[in-house]
Amino acid sequence: MTHADVDDPFAHLHDEDYARPFARGLAHAATLVTLSGRPMVSLDGAWLLTLDLFDEGLRQRWFDLDETPPSQWAVPRDYEIEAGEPVQVPSCWNVLKPEWTYFEGGAWYTRWFDWRPTVGAGRTILSFGAANYRALVFLNGVHVGGHRGGSTPFCLEITDQLRQGRNRLQVYVENRRQADRVPMHHIDWFNYGGLYREVALVPLPDVFIRQASAALQADRASIRFDLCLSDAVDGEASVTIAALGLEKSIPIKAGKGSITAAASPELWSCDTPRLYEVRFTFRTDAVTERIGFRTIEARGTQILLNGEPVWLKGVCVHEDDLALGKVSSEADIRRRLQHARELGCNFLRLSHYPHHEAVARLADEEGFLLWAEVPVYWAIDFGNPDTLADARNQLSELICRDINRASVIFWGVGNENADTDARLAFMAELARTARHLDPSRLVGAACLINRETFTIEDRLAAHLDVIGLNEYFGWYEPNFSGLDRLLANSNPDKPVIISETGADASPGHHGAGRVLFTEDWQAEFYRQQFSRITATPYVAGLAAWLLYDFRTERRQTSFQRGFNRKGLIGADKTTAKLAFHALASCYRSLGRAR
Ligand code: GCU
Numbered sequence: 001m002t003h004a005d006v007d008d009p010f011a012h013l014h015d016e017d018y019a020r021p022f023a024r025g026l027a028h029a030a031t032l033v034t035l036s037g038r039p040m041v042s043l044d045g046a047w048l049l050t051l052d053l054f055d056e057g058l059r060q061r062w063f064d065l066d067e068t069p070p071s072q073w074a075v076p077r078d079y080e081i082e083a084g085e086p087v088q089v090p091s092c093w094n095v096l097k098p099e100w101t102y103f104e105g106g107a108w109y110t111r112w113f114d115w116r117p118t119v120g121a122g123r124t125i126l127s128f129g130a131a132n133y134r135a136l137v138f139l140n141g142v143h144v145g146g147h148r149g150g151s152t153p154f155c156l157e158i159t160d161q162l163r164q165g166r167n168r169l170q171v172y173v174e175n176r177r178q179a180d181r182v183p184m185h186h187i188d189w190f191n192y193g194g195l196y197r198e199v200a201l202v203p204l205p206d207v208f209i210r211q212a213s214a215a216l217q218a219d220r221a222s223i224r225f226d227l228c229l230s231d232a233v234d235g236e237a238s239v240t241i242a243a244l245g246l247e248k249s250i251p252i253k254a255g256k257g258s259i260t261a262a263a264s265p266e267l268w269s270c271d272t273p274r275l276y277e278v279r280f281t282f283r284t285d286a287v288t289e290r291i292g293f294r295t296i297e298a299r300g301t302q303i304l305l306n307g308e309p310v311w312l313k314g315v316c317v318h319e320d321d322l323a324l325g326k327v328s329s330e331a332d333i334r335r336r337l338q339h340a341r342e343l344g345c346n347f348l349r350l351s352h353y354p355h356h357e358a359v360a361r362l363a364d365e366e367g368f369l370l371w372a373e374v375p376v377y378w379a380i381d382f383g384n385p386d387t388l389a390d391a392r393n394q395l396s397e398l399i400c401r402d403i404n405r406a407s408v409i410f411w412g413v414g415n416e417n418a419d420t421d422a423r424l425a426f427m428a429e430l431a432r433t434a435r436h437l438d439p440s441r442l443v444g445a446a447c448l449i450n451r452e453t454f455t456i457e458d459r460l461a462a463h464l465d466v467i468g469l470n471e472y473f474g475w476y477e478p479n480f481s482g483l484d485r486l487l488a489n490s491n492p493d494k495p496v497i498i499s500e501t502g503a504d505a506s507p508g509h510h511g512a513g514r515v516l517f518t519e520d521w522q523a524e525f526y527r528q529q530f531s532r533i534t535a536t537p538y539v540a541g542l543a544a545w546l547l548y549d550f551r552t553e554r555r556q557t558s559f560q561r562g563f564n565r566k567g568l569i570g571a572d573k574t575t576a577k578l579a580f581h582a583l584a585s586c587y588r589s590l591g592r593a594r
């Protein structure tokens with residue numbers, strides 16, 4: 001707090017540029033640190049939360065205040081840390097109190113922790129799994145950085161701000177919907193807010209491994225290893241895969257190194273999700289990853305896993321839970337995968353934003369294929385360079401985080417975006433970014449139909465390996481004749497995945513024929529869709545929309561009441577609708593669910 005502020009505590013009242021000092025020091029993909037196998041100190045658990053609708057905390061520098069009790073204040077304040085509500089982290093404030101359900105604004109999380117230096121760890125970072133949408137972090141009253149983007153991890157170094165003994169950590173989280181954000185202010189899911197994934201302290205040596213990856217090469221007879229360090233130093237790293245008897249040194253120049261070594265691992269697949277322990281070391285630092293080795297490619301209109309065609313029997317999922325909001329517990333994720341297994345799936349589309357990193361780790365173990373994507377959803381501010389920077393960074397953070405996950409085969413760069421020049425330039429840049437960071441996976445997007453030619457045609461397709469198609473003939477259109485016409489009219493030169501199709505059904509509502517919102521029509525819808533989709537050679541898969549009913553404020557009929565009812569299972573994640581069984585039967589008809 002400056003001297004002037006102390007003399008005039010109301011100086012902040014008329015400073016509308018109050019947020020500028022905190023725009024610097026944003027974490028981004030290049031500041032991420034791989035956490036695999038590292039010792040960490042969890043900061044999950046009991047925090048205090050103070051809502052801050054008007055950003056009073058940034059105006060008045062709440063983070064700068066001492067902790068004297070009100071009885072000792074010389075002048076009144078508007079903030080008292082201890083008056084905050086006790087909450088658990090991770091959590092979404094929307095599901096913690098009824099009066100917080102629709103809160104969209106800023107909020108201050110505060111906790112204290114004791115810190116002692118760790119031998120051999122000269123540096124310390126704070127790691128956040130995600131905060132929706134923007135976070136500013138203050139340690140002992142000092143702004144240490146921030147992050148924007150509501151579904152990706154970020155790391156902030158706090159080595160210089162840490163105190164031996166008691167430290168105060170404050171995180172301002174703000175979830176306002178804005179036209180220039182990614183996603184922008186109009187979405188078909190619930191805008192949860194908060195520190196909704198894990199927070200941890202990570203002790204690190206003076207020079208540490210920031211990123212480490214291993215990818216089977218197209219020849220399926222060699223593995224490429226890439227390493228990036230925290231600092232531009234020279235030296236020698238090593239990589240070991242004991243189960244393969246592989247131990248190689250990786251020469252490091254200016255903090256980076258890469259080698260390709262001959263190897264013939266058992267291939268990862270949905271049938272045999274074989275994972276290998278891969279250990280990277282540099283000086284005193286080490287990270288250990290569990291990696292499945294496989295190849296994925298598009299050839300003609302087919303998708304090949306390890307050189308063999310695979311047809312994707314899939315379902316879309318949101319991060320949404322009646323009790324947890326956007327928080328994904330391990331139990332919630334395992335239930336999702338179990339339901340997908342019962343449906344006969346080998347594929348999940350993690351819509352419409354990066355999901356919790358445990359999803360891909362568990363899909364690696366269980367043998368599922370995944371489409372991961374960034375929330376470039378609907379009408380993004382495509383002409384705004386800062387919006388592009390935000391989207392690129394979210395995509396880069398997603399790729400950095402999940403680079404070693406065999407289950408992830410697609411990077412999705414957007415969903416249902418009108419075909420304009422600005423959108424084409426924006427999303428082509430995202431496709432380039434994905435390929436630059438990770439040439440081993442396929443790039444896709446959920447595209448719209450070209451209504452003029454009534455074909456599967458989108459200028460963006462030239463920049464994609466796989467065309468996602470969202471179509472709802474039989475639901476948003478009264479019959480399936482349009483689908484027949486579209487599939488017959490189209491002749492794409494690359495694989496098409498029906499990245500969404502579905503119909504609403506209110507659980508327990510029944511009727512004969514095409515009666516909207518009945519379980520019977522939702523089931524018939526899938527039978528009608530499935531017969532057409534599987535009779536079309538260039539369609540390489542289907543991701544049904546979607547596994548569970550989910551919260552969305554824009555849907556308010558008596559059948560919906562703030563929910564999207566296209567789930568194959570109700571929002572209770574227990575009540576399977578008739579369509580679940582209908583689609584499961586369709587998938588079974590294609591042979592084994594793998
Ligand atoms: C769109 C959109 C989804 C939405 C769905 C629906 O395709 O991508 O996010 O929920 O349609 O209408 O249910």
